Amino acid sequence: LLLLLIGLPVAGYYGVAAWKYTTAHVSTDNAYVQADMAQITPRVEGTITEVLVQENWWVKPGQVLVQLDTRDAEVKLAEAKAALTRARESVDQLFAAVAVADDCHRATRSKIQTAQAEIAVAQAEFHQAELDFHRAQQLVAEQIIAARQFDQAKTQYDAARSRLHARQQELQEAKQNATTGGRETEQARAALGTTVTGERSEHSLVKQAEAAVH
Numbered sequence: 001l002l003l004l005l006i007g008l009p010v011a012g013y014y015g016v017a018a019w020k021y022t023t024a025h026v027s028t029d030n031a032y033v034q035a036d037m038a039q040i041t042p043r044v045e046g047t048i049t050e051v052l053v054q055e056n057w058w059v060k061p062g063q064v065l066v067q068l069d070t071r072d073a074e075v076k077l078a079e080a081k082a083a084l085t086r087a088r089e090s091v092d093q094l095f096a097a098v099a100v101a102d103d104c105h106r107a108t109r110s111k112i113q114t115a116q117a118e119i120a121v122a123q124a125e126f127h128q129a130e131l132d133f134h135r136a137q138q139l140v141a142e143q144i145i146a147a148r149q150f151d152q153a154k155t156q157y158d159a160a161r162s163r164l165h166a167r168q169q170e171l172q173e174a175k176q177n178a179t180t181g182g183r184e185t186e187q188a189r190a191a192l193g194t195t196v197t198g199e200r201s202e203h204s205l206v207k208q209a210e211a212a213v214h
Contacts (some may be wrong), residue, residue, distance in 0.1 A: 021180040040065065046072055066144035067188045077213070101185040108178040115171035122164040129153075129160035 012107050046068035136153035139145040193204065200206065 042052035042068075044073060045103040046070075059080070060065040077115055080212040084206070085133055087205040088200070091192075091200050091205055094188070094203075095200060096191055098185070098188040101181065101188045103191040105178065105185050106204070108174055108181050111174040111179060112171065115167060115174050118169045119164070122160070122167045124156075126164045133157035 017139040048066045049069050051065070052067065053059055053063075059065065131155070133153045136145060136150045140147060140150040
């Protein structure tokens with residue numbers, strides 16, 4: 001009886017303790033713990049050579065998690081720099097082509113002006129030679145001048161006419177060259193794709209290549 005009286009309070013105490021524990025704790029053989037997880041996406045591709053953290057470690061912003069093999073990145077960087085060099089050379093060639101086309105076009109226009117001035121002179125000379133030749137024809141027919149003088153007038157007339165035709169041909173060729181040069185200038189400007197006065201570094205080809213490097 002004494003043991004029973006002593007055992008009841010003890011059992012009651014442990015019973016209450018067990019009830020409090022079970023109400024505050026969960027026990028299971030198939031449990032999951034909820035935790036924050038974040039997917040890591042690298043900004044550059046590469047082969048991982050070393051992992052600097054372990055599973056379930058706390059990490060900080062900016063902390064290095066892995067080391068990548070730099071050889072692939074170095075190859076890509078070298079290729080990008082080579083492409084940038086080629087782009088700059090291409091743009092330089094485009095600018096040079098526009099400059100050459102402009103120079104040729106200006107030279108051709110200058111030739112047109114020169115040819116027009118020479119035609120004016122040749123026309124005046126031919127007109128005078130033509131008058132002299134017709135007058136000589138009348139005079140030789142009337143036997144006022146010798147045949148030798150008539151021959152001189154005819155020679156001057158033929159020479160003046162040849163010079164006029166030559167100047168007219170030169171003008172025609174200059175105009176054709178101007179038309180061709182104008183098309184070449186337009187094609188060069190179209191290939192350049194920007195204002196000729198713009199900076200070479202601002203050209204789209206160079207900007208794209210620079211973006212690949214950076």
